[in-house]
Amino acid sequence: MRIDRAALADLATGAAFLGSGGGGDPYYAMLLGEAELARRGSFELVTLDTLADDALVVPCGWVGAPTVSVEKLPSGKEAMAGLQRLEAMLGRKIDAVMPIEIGGSNGLAPLVAAAELGVPVVDADGMGRAFPESQMAIFNIHGISACPSVVTAASGSLTVIETSDNVEHERLARALAIALGGIAHMVEYPLSGAQAKAYAVPGSISVAIAIGAAIRQARAAGEDPFEALFTALWESGLYAHAGILFDGKITDLERETQGGFSVGRIVIEAFDGQSRVEVDFQNENLLARRDGKIVAMVPDILTVMDRETADSITTERLKYGQRVKLVGAAAPAMLRTARALDFVGPGAFGYPDAYVPIERLNGWGA
């Protein structure tokens, strides 16, 4: 399977939606990918089942506040430096690279790194969306160590982290990202092929491409891109429910960079002024309350989209006055188990409320 320029653009569209507002705007990652494609023609994508059980599969992506990524550009050498150091430490070649999260720019970034390293990207990821913290990866939920992990920065600095505590790993990586200017590249959770097959979210890159293609085709045909999105999500087999939670205008926005995250809240008001929704975010949109009642909770996906074009608006791009639709989608089932919810449910973000699936909150489908 190959990713060409058209598929890359679709991937950017799909990853932006799956990011649930986070993972960074994929636009720059797409430009970097296009530049790489001008040299290479296409990126190689392989399915999980092609991996040998003893293959070395390495997730990677950027850590930090997406607000920073808008202003602080990468050197382009970060990913390779980290991957090559991991190879040197483990004394073996990497067989494939994987996005740590499909959401946002991190869904695209590993393509260039893999191409430079001369290995394929695995059609899978570690979150099925984007999450703000590294230990929210499904690999941590299954007890796999994040280490050895390598953090690299545009300055050329490189840091190796080794700890048996994946929460400490996240804390150290976050501290480094802040000290490195707010954003850094991280190689983490090195996996065997068997572990990748057992735990990664399967097919999420091709799902993101399909989502992007559906939106693009609907726009071209003058059809409703939101309906096309929902159909693509449903057909993916990963995201079983989706729908529009609210339609209106952003009338309030609080956003600050805090502890290495972009943290804040938006208010969207209905055009008739009779109703409003509030959305909290920590890099990613976490929870939405419509007129005081919760309508979506993490780990379900919650994305603010332009109400005309269905462009996903990542949290660092939110602006007062934007006319938007708030779209929700059910998270993959593997993120909704009781064990997974301990790591990625509302409680993991400090909410006192027990998780209720988005389809129940909204009376969707069966």
Added chain:
Amino acid sequence: MRIDRAALADLATGAAFLGSGGGGDPYYAMLLGEAELARRGSFELVTLDTLADDALVVPCGWVGAPTVSVEKLPSGKEAMAGLQRLEAMLGRKIDAVMPIEIGGSNGLAPLVAAAELGVPVVDADGMGRAFPESQMAIFNIHGISACPSVVTAASGSLTVIETSDNVEHERLARALAIALGGIAHMVEYPLSGAQAKAYAVPGSISVAIAIGAAIRQARAAGEDPFEALFTALWESGLYAHAGILFDGKITDLERETQGGFSVGRIVIEAFDGQSRVEVDFQNENLLARRDGKIVAMVPDILTVMDRETADSITTERLKYGQRVKLVGAAAPAMLRTARALDFVGPGAFGYPDAYVPIERLNGWGA
């Protein structure tokens, strides 16, 4: 040369003074050293001139806020873990260990690490006192890289830092120390024997022992321990001037943990209430103003001591109401060159004032 239990206690006394209020109270390091001595009898100390030019000499010590070290005890494995990782990375054995700074607990901590590793400690250090930031080491002043550097913590976590920018190295190490609970062990500025001989502050461990012995003997003989201290400093050849800057009671104390440092200010008032001195500190005491006029500036040494016992009071041990003498001493000449002052003079700490040597400010000696 061997350091036995008596010499260890003298070293603790001398290092506490040379710490200029920082480097951490040496008391715990002394207890750890005594426990090690109960097994080994003595620590081996070698002079710089015994090092082969191609020897691998490794400075190390603790980084963080000394206020934290009072409450957060080490696991005891931090130093060995860091030194052994450096050996593995460089593919060779370490020939000798050195305190990165002679001041405070960091003047003693490497003794145990070296003994466990089976190598001697070099009678020298990288600061001739204690400084709050890693890039203030004399090795940075001479353009030597701090990296590869290894940060280890009581939790068992280990981080390798590689950057060509020694200020970025300090920033990353500080961020890690904060994320690790406020304090961590660091191996840094790996040196060749030739570099150690060219740049390290020579003989500072035996000078600290001599200072401690002088104070101890004066106390035992009922003589003035301050006079004994000044004589020992003068005889060391490193610290050419010393004297009492003020005598009084601490009547105000501000101290907070900020950015991984213990930062604050004390006011000492004369017993007749007619005069006062203010001392600023960032881990170490930096600058003193007596009745508004500067009487001591970094890099000169500035230590608050119990006015009866001549015990040095590190900044995390300062308390309201303590009856103290403020003692100043000239920094080693190698810290007073124009180039060195760019790194460790008042300007490096944000003071607008040009450096004036303590002996000129106070009309001491020739």
